[in-house]
Amino acid sequence: MACGSCSTGKDGQPKGCKNNGTCGTDSCNKLTVFDWLANMTLPNGEEPFNWVEVRFKNGRKHYYKNTENLTLSIGDVVATQAEYGHDIGMVTLTGELVRVQMKRKKVSETDPDFFKIYRKASQKDIDIWSDARDLEEPMKVKARQFAIDLKLHMKISDIEYQGDASKATFYYTAEERVDFRELIKLFAKEFKTRIEMKQVGFRQEASRLGGIGSCGRELCCSTWLTDFRSVSTSAARYQQLSLNPLKLAGQCGKLKCCLNYELDTYLDALKDFPKTDIKLYTEKGTAVCQKTDIFKGHMWYAYEGEWMNWHLITTTQANDIIALNKQKKKPASLEEYAVELIQDTKSEYENVVGQDSLTRFDSPKRNKKRKSNNRKGNKHPNKSNKDANLKDSNRSGRNKPNAHKSKSKNKPNPRKEAVNKDVKANNKTNLDKSNKSSKPNPRKRKPPVKKNDSNDAK
Numbered sequence: 408m409a410c411g412s413c414s415t416g417k418d419g420q421p422k423g424c425k426n427n428g429t430c431g432t433d434s435c436n437k438l439t440v441f442d443w444l445a446n447m448t449l450p451n452g453e454e455p456f457n458w459v460e461v462r463f464k465n466g467r468k469h470y471y472k473n474t475e476n477l478t479l480s481i482g483d484v485v486a487t488q489a490e491y492g493h494d495i496g497m498v499t500l501t502g503e504l505v506r507v508q509m510k511r512k513k514v515s516e517t518d519p520d521f522f523k524i525y526r527k528a529s530q531k532d533i534d535i536w537s538d539a540r541d542l543e544e545p546m547k548v549k550a551r552q553f554a555i556d557l558k559l560h561m562k563i564s565d566i567e568y569q570g571d572a573s574k575a576t577f578y579y580t581a582e583e584r585v586d587f588r589e590l591i592k593l594f595a596k597e598f599k600t601r602i603e604m605k606q607v608g609f610r611q612e613a614s615r616l617g618g619i620g621s622c623g624r625e626l627c628c629s630t631w632l633t634d635f636r637s638v639s640t641s642a643a644r645y646q647q648l649s650l651n652p653l654k655l656a657g658q659c660g661k662l663k664c665c666l667n668y669e670l671d672t673y674l675d676a677l678k679d680f681p682k683t684d685i686k687l688y689t690e691k692g693t694a695v696c697q698k699t700d701i702f703k704g705h706m707w708y709a710y711e712g713e714w715m716n717w718h719l720i721t722t723t724q725a726n727d728i729i730a731l732n733k734q735k736k737k738p739a740s741l742e743e744y745a746v747e748l749i750q751d752t753k754s755e756y757e758n759v760v761g762q763d764s765l766t767r768f769d770s771p772k773r774n775k776k777r778k779s780n781n782r783k784g785n786k787h788p789n790k791s792n793k794d795a796n797l798k799d800s801n802r803s804g805r806n807k808p809n810a811h812k813s814k815s816k817n818k819p820n821p822r823k824e825a826v827n828k829d830v831k832a833n834n835k836t837n838l839d840k841s842n843k844s845s846k847p848n849p850r851k852r853k854p855p856v857k858k859n860d861s862n863d864a865k
Contacts, residue, residue, distance in 0.1 A: 438466045438633060440500050440508065442481065458516065459524060460500035460508060461487055464540075464567045465615040466629065469496075470505065470514050474523045484528040486570065491601065495528055495536040495570030532570065539568035546598060550577060553593050561585045564612045574601040580612050610635050613659035620657065627664055638662040645673045647701070676701045679722050687728045691740040694718070708741055718745045 440460075449455060457473045471487050473479065483498045500508065509516065528536075543566045550563050561581040568575050575598060579585075587604055594602045607615070614628035628635070643655055643666060657663040680699060687694040687708060694708035697717055706725050707717040718741040720728075728738055738744070 438462075438468070438629075438631065440504060442500060442502065442504055444503055456501075456503055456506050458505045458509065459485075459498055460505050461485060461496035461524075462499045463494065463496045465565065465617075467567075467615075468499065469522065470509055471524045472521050475526070477524065477527065479524075479527075484533060486525045486528050486532055488522040488525060489569060489574075492569060492571040492573045493525060495532055528570075535572055536568075536570045539570075539572035543568060546575070549597065550594065553590060553597075557590055557593075559585055559587060559590060561587070564607070565615055572600070574603060576603045576605055578605050578607050578612070578615065580607060580609055608635075609659040609661055610664075613657065618658045620663075621654075622665075626658060632664060635664070636667055638664060638666050642666040642670050645670060645677065647699075673701060676704075679704065679726075680706070681722070681725050681729055685729060687725065687741070688732050688737050689728070689740050690737050694741055710741075718742065720744045 457476070458470055459473050459479055460468055461471055462468045469487075471485075477485075479485065479498050479501055481498055481501065485496060485498060486493045487496055488494075506516075547563060547566050550566065554561055554563060560583060561579045563577055563579045565578045566575055567578070575594075577594070591602050591604065610628060613626060614632070617629040618626050620626050638661070640650060640655075640662070642662075643650060646666070646669065648655070648666075655662055655666070680701070683696040683699065685696075692710040692712070694710055696706055697709050697714075698707040699705070704722045705719055706722060707719055708725075709715075709717050720741060721744075724744040728744070731738060
């Protein structure tokens with residue numbers, strides 16, 4: 408919900424219309440109503456409806472009578488009647504839809520104490536109104552500090568100046584009743600204007616200030632929701648949600664309004680379900696409900712003592728067993744009614760774009776060069792390795808300065824020589840033993856035996 412004036416600037420930064428919720432084009436306002444009757448003409452002899460919907464700061468709307476028969480359209484800034492002085496607002500709806508909205512919000516057309524529209528706002532009216540709006544934020548900071556100094560358990564959420572800057576309305580939230588008589592005296596002395604204190608609920612505060620919900624969208628109460636219905640924890644129980652207050656609470660600290668959106672659908676689906684505390688009696692044993700799937704119409708039961716084995720049946724089958732139990736009859740077991748669901752967990756991927764398979768990095772590629780080197784390589788690989796090691800050692804000796812001198816200067820260590828002699832002797836004995844115990848290799852060809860002619864003659 409944004410208009411052309413709320414687009415980004417040249418450097419990519421958000422441009423914004425800087426009207427603080429009073430968009431000039433009326434396309435990103437809070438709680439806007441689409442006038443789908445704007446292109447339709449009235450029948451002959453029918454006069455247009457002379458009431459107009461006017462919106463003020465943060466979505467506050469009132470209905471005024473157009474006694475002067477001004478030609479007004481959506482987006483016009485008008486000066487309206489107030490209890491003391493006049494106020495400045497913006498026209499958000501005209502025509503027959505205003506009658507529908509007034510009937511919906513229970514505003515009477517024949518009320519003698521109605522407010523009227525004076526005129527279209529002049530440039531002087533708009534300048535006074537914009538200057539008063541600029542004073543609201545610094546005034547809010549001071550007002551909160553005064554409330555803290557007086558140790559009042561309240562939160563001043565917003566301040567709204569009247570269009571002629573003759574009155575300031577302080578909106579606050581509090582859990583208990585607050586005695587703010589001393590606070591009003593401080594406000595009147597400091598701000599030198601008429602003061603009005605108005606308590607609002609936590610949900611009304613969130614709708615006035617606006618924000619982004621956990622779903623990533625703008626708050627429903629600040630965009631399209633006009634009335635607040637009571638939300639209870641039973642709505643979360645019917646929808647089988649975890650009763651976690653951090654997840655179920657919204658920006659206002661109360662239960663989310665969206666818990667009521669799908670509640671009727673769940674209640675209609677639960678009409679066919681038996682109560683979960685009803686036990687099923689069979690000849691095999693007594694079964695207790697463990698889990699339900701509302702939209703699929705499935706229920707899981709487990710026998711007492713066999714809690715690990717769950718049996719899946721439908722709601723109609725569960726109702727049939729309950730009906731049999733009321734007749735003092737028992738079915739043989741739940742296995743007769745059990746439903747076997749075969750879940751296909753295989754994920755098939757189609758190569759639509761012509762890309763490689765998703766598992767191309769799972770198996771490492773073999774190095775073809777090593778194979779070719781081994782095939783084409785030296786006949787004596789050990790010899791080549793030895794030569795390479797000798798070359799490396801020679802290179803390392805060259806790089807190190809005075810390497811041959813350090814070897815010549817090292818004196819022989821008699822202890823190391825004795826240990827080396829013992830190791831050589833042990834290795835020699837081990838080799839002799841291994842040669843004696845080693846069996847001849849059958850794969851090796853035996854040398855041909857030469858026949859002795861003298862032995863044959865004998």
